Amino acid sequence: MIRLERLNKYYQQGDEKIHVLKDISLEINQGEFVAIMGPSGSGKSTLINIIGFLDNQFEGEYLFKRNSVIGKSSKDYAKLRNQNVGFVFQNFKLIANLTVAENVGLPLLYAGYRRKDIGERVNNVLQSVHLKGIAKKLPSQLSGGQQQRVAIARALISKPSFLLADEPTGALDRHTSQEILKLFLDLNQKLRSTIIMVTHDYQVASQSQRMIQIMDGRIESDRSVSK
Numbered sequence: 022m023i024r025l026e027r028l029n030k031y032y033q034q035g036d037e038k039i040h041v042l043k044d045i046s047l048e049i050n051q052g053e054f055v056a057i058m059g060p061s062g063s064g065k066s067t068l069i070n071i072i073g074f075l076d077n078q079f080e081g082e083y084l085f086k087r088n089s090v091i092g093k094s095s096k097d098y099a100k101l102r103n104q105n106v107g108f109v110f111q112n113f114k115l116i117a118n119l120t121v122a123e124n125v126g127l128p129l130l131y132a133g134y135r136r137k138d139i140g141e142r143v144n145n146v147l148q149s150v151h152l153k154g155i156a157k158k159l160p161s162q163l164s165g166g167q168q169q170r171v172a173i174a175r176a177l178i179s180k181p182s183f184l185l186a187d188e189p190t191g192a193l194d195r196h197t198s199q200e201i202l203k204l205f206l207d208l209n210q211k212l213r214s215t216i217i218m219v220t221h222d223y224q225v226a227s228q229s230q231r232m233i234q235i236m237d238g239r240i241e242s243d244r245s246v247s248k
């Protein structure tokens with residue numbers, strides 16, 4: 022589904038050109054659960070922002086479902102992103118003055134769905150993340166783990182081709198992290214969701230199917246996890 026070929030990324034900082042991603046070649050198939058690990062500053066977020074069509078400033082080839090994304094307009098890029106990617110972040114990024122149901126339904130509202138259809142989809146997706154009965158609450162009334170479940174529901178509501186999670190357990194305690202990881206495993210196994218997750222936590226990463234280590238902008242290792 023995702024294929025990167027000799028991808029390079031540079032940031033210009035003053036007079037200096039910083040080489041952030043170096044010759045990244047990578048293939049991720051439908052249904053995989055991949056963990057990306059590496060020290061802070063190694064380029065993990067830069068890489069997944071490119072994979073998630075948030076950033077089109079790079080060299081090399083990116084084939085998505087066998088089609089090159091190179092040279093697309095920013096409008097087409099946004100379309101690609103909205104139709105295919107569900108994002109989950111470390112700090113949840115829920116909108117404080119919207120209820121759970123409103124937060125989860127927001128992507129569909131933007132996409133022009135009718136409120137009646139949105140309501141049904143929201144109920145279904147809240148059920149799939151085991152969050153029934155809190156639809157009318159505000160984010161501030163929820164625990165961190167519940168807030169992350171809401172964010173995962175919001176990421177899933179547009180039926181994306183893949184989920185991208187950047188340190189999704191980074192703000193959670195060990196027990197709650199494990200619960201969120203179990204939810205990802207469940208989504209991967211039951212709904213065949215493709216999940217690409219950045220994590221610092223080896224304990225978390227080792228429960229995925231495949232671990233990719235990034236060091237200083239390069240893929241240091243890429244191996245399937247033996248269970």
Ligand SMILES: Nc1ncnc2c1ncn2[C@@H]1O[C@H](COP(=O)(O)OP(=O)(O)O)[C@@H](O)[C@H]1O
Nearest residue numbers: 032034041059060061062063064065066067068
């Ligand atoms: N917008 C930016 N401008 C300049 N340098 C950046 C920018 N974003 C990230 N970097 C640099 O790129 C490198 C990789 O960053 P990042 O992808 O965020 O790493 P990670 O997610 O692995 O911690 C770091 O050295 C960081 O300072």
Ligand SMILES: [Mg+2]
Nearest residue numbers: 065066067187
């Ligand atoms: Mg990062």
